[in-house]
Amino acid sequence: MSRQGVGGYRHWISFQTIFVKEILRFTRIWVQTILPSVITTTLYFVIFGRLIGDRIGTMGGLDYLDFIVPGLVLMGVITNAYSNVVSSFYSSKFSRYIEELLVSPAPDWVILAGYVAGGVARGLVVGLAVMLVAMIFTEIRIHSVAVTLLVITMTAVLFALGGFINAIYANSFDDISIVPTFVLTPLTYLGGVFYSIELLPGFWQGVSLANPVLYMVNAFRYGLQGVSDIPVGIAFGIIAIFILVLGAFSLYLLRRGVGIKT
Amino acid sequence: MSALDVKQLTKTYKGGFQALKGIDLTVDEGDFFALLGPNGAGKSTFIGILASLVNKTGGTVKVFGEDQDRTPELVKSFIGLVPQEFNFNLFLPVVEVVLNQAGYYGIPRREAKVRAERYLKQLDLWDRRDTEMRKLSGGLKRRLMIARALVHEPRLLILDEPTAGVDIEIRRSMWTFLRELNARGTTIILTTHYLEEAESLCRNIAIINHGEIAERTSMLTLLDRLNTETFVLNLKGRLSELPELGGFVLQHLDDCTLEVEMSRRHTISGLFEALSRNGIEVISLRNKQNRLERLFLEMVDRRAGAGWSSADPATAPDDAREVIA
Numbered sequence: 001m002s003r004q005g006v007g008g009y010r011h012w013i014s015f016q017t018i019f020v021k022e023i024l025r026f027t028r029i030w031v032q033t034i035l036p037s038v039i040t041t042t043l044y045f046v047i048f049g050r051l052i053g054d055r056i057g058t059m060g061g062l063d064y065l066d067f068i069v070p071g072l073v074l075m076g077v078i079t080n081a082y083s084n085v086v087s088s089f090y091s092s093k094f095s096r097y098i099e100e101l102l103v104s105p106a107p108d109w110v111i112l113a114g115y116v117a118g119g120v121a122r123g124l125v126v127g128l129a130v131m132l133v134a135m136i137f138t139e140i141r142i143h144s145v146a147v148t149l150l151v152i153t154m155t156a157v158l159f160a161l162g163g164f165i166n167a168i169y170a171n172s173f174d175d176i177s178i179v180p181t182f183v184l185t186p187l188t189y190l191g192g193v194f195y196s197i198e199l200l201p202g203f204w205q206g207v208s209l210a211n212p213v214l215y216m217v218n219a220f221r222y223g224l225q226g227v228s229d230i231p232v233g234i235a236f237g238i239i240a241i242f243i244l245v246l247g248a249f250s251l252y253l254l255r256r257g258v259g260i261k262t
Numbered sequence: 263m264s265a266l267d268v269k270q271l272t273k274t275y276k277g278g279f280q281a282l283k284g285i286d287l288t289v290d291e292g293d294f295f296a297l298l299g300p301n302g303a304g305k306s307t308f309i310g311i312l313a314s315l316v317n318k319t320g321g322t323v324k325v326f327g328e329d330q331d332r333t334p335e336l337v338k339s340f341i342g343l344v345p346q347e348f349n350f351n352l353f354l355p356v357v358e359v360v361l362n363q364a365g366y367y368g369i370p371r372r373e374a375k376v377r378a379e380r381y382l383k384q385l386d387l388w389d390r391r392d393t394e395m396r397k398l399s400g401g402l403k404r405r406l407m408i409a410r411a412l413v414h415e416p417r418l419l420i421l422d423e424p425t426a427g428v429d430i431e432i433r434r435s436m437w438t439f440l441r442e443l444n445a446r447g448t449t450i451i452l453t454t455h456y457l458e459e460a461e462s463l464c465r466n467i468a469i470i471n472h473g474e475i476a477e478r479t480s481m482l483t484l485l486d487r488l489n490t491e492t493f494v495l496n497l498k499g500r501l502s503e504l505p506e507l508g509g510f511v512l513q514h515l516d517d518c519t520l521e522v523e524m525s526r527r528h529t530i531s532g533l534f535e536a537l538s539r540n541g542i543e544v545i546s547l548r549n550k551q552n553r554l555e556r557l558f559l560e561m562v563d564r565r566a567g568a569g570w571s572s573a574d575p576a577t578a579p580d581d582a583r584e585v586i587a
Binding site: 009010011013014016017018021091092095096097099100101102103104105106107256257261262 | 275310313314315316317334335336338339341343345347348349350351352362363365366367368369370371410414
């Protein structure tokens, strides 16, 4: 114990170790983790943006290609922040090396922060890669750097937390693909990535407002292009509330040892 | 000071199975302590609770005077665990496993590297430091689990079946290493199914059965309770019929070899006198235990010298890949 760090410094080392481990994991297998999102969104830009988009004209006052850029970037962020945490944490449960962490003095919040930060890092790397691809097809001008960075980071945190909770409850590899397929993808596609909710009839506009992804996409669109279907302040408030609720729930699950202790 | 002080420890699993029924146990600082018991007796649950891998139902656990419920981080920093099952990320190199574990304990990277080198060298794994875990043999993985558990230099080392499935040579080398570690002041709690291992290493012992401590005593006291001992005798001539020797149970192993079970009330000279009266001459005598192991170790030592063996290098296919994105 003599040369081990104490208190905050020790926790910082623990956090750093988990975070770096997570980054090394997804960069080591970048063909599986980074590349697919880049290829998929490139296809979206080519097909929806260039080929079909030219015929659509404008959406929400923007060229269609410009309109879908924020949604596609955010889609990459959401999917990758979620996938990174759910895969990594569930693998550590499955192969039992989560025990390396559980026997250590790293507190629950440090473990959670380390995994979430890893998910955020992957989400942001993919988001940046998609943004670079978008720059091939259109000119990107950032309306508000602060809003853009804040929304993208908060969204990544939120979905990384979602991935963590999924991993806690997962009992098989099937369980970690159910939520992304049946919940995440529909929420994202129906979250105003490809269309403005003004196009929808009144009832479906109301339904769309219950979709949290809509707020994130619109806030991010505001950050990039200064256009949004929804007031940005409300969007930030909703994302923050979701982060607090999911974060508190994740800590509760860790403290109780749900899914990881008997 | 007690290294471990457990009071009224209970564990009831979902479904109602009561694995621990109010265990009281104290282990002194510096002890080499054996925790024995049949499968399903509650040993792994007990160890899981000490290592914070299992939630206890009731009772208290104190490690070096610190209550696990009040100062969990401090208690965790006192304990090093070598679990029964392998629990590695198989895609990491050996040294990364140890460095990550040091990091989880809050040891800065520079210091962690020094310690990783020290313990990997002590356990003869330094040359394999860049090998992926999946390519290590079972014996090497067992040694790595010890290195990993020691990197934060715990005061209490808990080993759950550390030599399960490893060959005799590696087992003996582990024993030497653990003895030296204990001599340097680390308290060790060991569970094992090899009774000879516990007998050879441990000074005190507890036997757990059906979730309760059935016995807690010193090894010498326990061994004194053994009433019989068995010897194997090599005879000078052939022996076709077994004689009747009062107090000794004789069994033919072959024409020239006898196995004799005798009560501790009798002496070896008494045995020889009885054999002599029946015209039986003995060339040599040995205790029944461990003969094969000793013979094997002598052969191995002659061939490779003492120390760790270099077991088979690869147990996983080279084309295996991490596929979880």
